[in-house]
Amino acid sequence: MQLNSIKKALVTGASSGIGETFARELASRKVDLVLVARSRDQLDRLASELQGQHGIQVQVIAKDLTEPDATPVVFDAVAGGGETVDLLINNAGFGDYGPFETRSLDKQMQMVQLNIGVLVGLTYRFLSAMKPRNRGAIVNVSSIAAYQPLPYLSVYSASKAFVLNFTEALWAENQDSGVRILALCPGPTESNFFDAAEFPASFRGAGNSLTPAEEVVKDTLAALEKDFSTLVTGGLSNQIIVNLPRLLPRDTIVGLVEKQFRPN
Known part of the structure; x- marks a missing residue:
């Protein structure tokens, strides 16, 4: 699938970070x-800016995706008007830092709903619409956290492991369908992730240790065009991180990670 054949894309979590950057990059490609x-206000401002700069059409859907009806509401808002989506980017998600039993259970359950439930629901609906047309693409945003358990980010890393395995399986199922499916696994990226997850300031790292979101997005679109099943962004250090579990016992890996992420 050539990216120049993509006419309409849907991006979740589009008001900031990687999602906003996807929106800007795709808008620049018309x-x-x-x-x-x-946030309707943030979406409206972004939509107005992109429409003015690039002469494209932008539809805004202000919806809390943790709500039970989120998936059908979003799909029906697009498909109900007879519109088709060529590219689905399931980017919405969040983490939560700290010992599991000390964190809000409601927040953990919302994380499961958003990081897994909504992603599966939207993938199901839009994939079902893409396959009869023999064209389309889906990017599911996972993380390098998918490759090993992360103590103090236990639900987040488990949810991203689900996304990685789910997406790679769908990639294999759809090799002859004309639909491309990619698991994006970024490392630490310029976004509001650390603030939303309530990391202590000491864990957030210097700015130069974070991969620019623009680099992540451009690498993702290039990988999608090449029909990769998975993309790990962020350079050699992240490649080492995701491959270490192949070389060391799991107890060793999770013990090392626990020391790294342990609250001060």
Whole structure:
């Protein structure tokens, strides 16, 4: 699938970070957009800017995706009007830092719903619409956290492991369907992830240790065009991180990670 054949893309979590950067990059390529996030004000401002700069159409869906009806509401808002989506980017998600039993259970359950439930629901609906057309693409945003358990980010890393395995399986199922499916696994990236996850300031790292979101997005679109099943972004250090579990016992890996992430 050539990226120049993409006419409309839907991006969840589009109001900031990687999602906003996907929206900006796709708009620069003259792709019409459907932007989904909770904040209508932020989405409206972004939509107005992109429409003015690039002459594209932008549909805004302000929806809290942790709500039970989120998936059908988003799909029906697009498909109900007879519109088709060529590219789905399931980017919405969040983490939560700290010992599991000390964190809000409601927040952990919302994380499972958003990071897994909504992603599966939207993938199901849009994949079902893409396959009869023999064209389309889906990017599911996972993380390098998918490759090993992360103490103090236990639900987050488990949810991203689900996304990685789920997406790679769908990639294999759809090799002859005309639909491309990619698991994006970024490392630490310029976004509001650390703030939203309530990391202590000492864990957030210097700015130069974070991969620019623009680099992640451009690498992702290039990998999608090459029909990769998985992309790990962020350079050699992240490649080492995701491959270490192949070389060391799991107890050793998770013990080392626990020391690294242990609260001060």
